[in-house]
Amino acid sequence: MKKIEAETLENALIIASNDFECSVVDLEYEIIQNPSKGFLGIGKKLAIICAQPKSLSIQKEKSDSVSKKPSLVSDVANQENLSKKEQNQKENESLWTNVQAHKTESQLLLGEEAKIQNSHSYFVGKISSHKEIKNRETIDLRGIAKEVQVELKELLSLLPYRLSEVFVEPYDENTLYIKIDGEDSALLIGKEGYRYKAISYLIFNWVNHVYGLMIRLEIAEFLRNQEEMIANYLLPTIENVKTYGKAQTKPLDGVLAHIALKQLREQFPDKYVSFRLNNEGERYIIINDFHHT
Structure with missing residues (x-):
């Protein structure tokens, strides 16, 4: 069986049908993981299935029947017809079971996604319900x-x-x-x-x-660990400021940039400490003297 990943179960089945050049109803597959949109990227999951065409098992039966003696051709044909009927019945039962299973899974996924969407609505409701900041x-x-x-x-x-x-x-x-x-x-x-x-x-x-x-x-302990890491990273920068009166950091991203800015302002309250952007649009921090007019 081939493992396939996609944004939705439907897309995964379509990819499988294209790969095996057969209809979706002619696929035999197992759902490994249901998809989830998550909330702002939190908890997002892809749909994962393992699939193969049902014709593989039928072709194997045909190959085995051809390899038997000529005198048994009619018996094999009868047995093959019976096997096809049983196979078709099993396929119909399997298809109905999969439809019911997908219906149940979809209901569960909708319930989970509704909960996640409710968390966003909760924030919006909390903000919009307060018109003024408290004194x-x-x-x-x-x-x-x-x-x-x-x-x-x-x-x-x-x-x-x-x-x-x-x-x-x-x-x-x-x-x-x-x-x-x-x-x-x-x-x-x-x-x-x-x-x-x-x-x-x-x-x-x-x-x-x-x-x-x-x-x-x-x-x-994410914030504490980040603060400790930045404190160690800034040691050479702090020494440069003490020696030369000015310095600048390498480009910093996101939370690290704000932590570094806070620590440097606490370290040098009488210095000008601020963000700057380089040619690539990355943020770094400069430490310098205030210019008095």
Whole structure:
């Protein structure tokens, strides 16, 4: 059997029928993995099947019958006709079973995708339901942290991941610390942190719009590990600033760029620290003296 991957089960079957030059109903296949669109790339899966044409088994039967003695030709023909009838009956039963199975699988997939789409609707609903940012002077950070924690747990329960910890507390007067952990926490981070960035962006837009606060999002130990790595990476840059009064980093991407900017501004509060773009559109950080007029 040949393994085939595609965006949907239908596309996988069409690819298989083209490869074997036969109709879809003439395929014998097994579903290895059902497809899933996921949410912002989280949990996205391709459809995977193993397939072969049903004619292979029929051709084998014909080949075996031809190799028998001439005196048995009529008996073999009768047996072959009977075998064809049985095969056709089995094919019809198999096709009906597959149709019913696909119907059930489609219902399950629709249910899972609906849950994931609901998570996006949840964010939109939370943001649109608040027309004004609460007064900063009367803000209760601990009360807000509890409220965000309850709503964030409700949101994450819509995603198909096993998460054991969702915790929110005040980090400083302008920031909420959010900790998410669990068996599937790595799936929320993604390759090179691209899922982490998407989730962080969504939560920030919600919390900042409703409460006027910043967030510090920690999923497993991702943020702490990134901060430690950047701190070590910036050591030569910091030494150059201390020696020559200025320096610049190599191009940095996404979360790493913002972590580096924060650390350098804390290290040199009296210096001008900002992003710049190179000719390839990549971001790097420059550290220099302020220009006074």
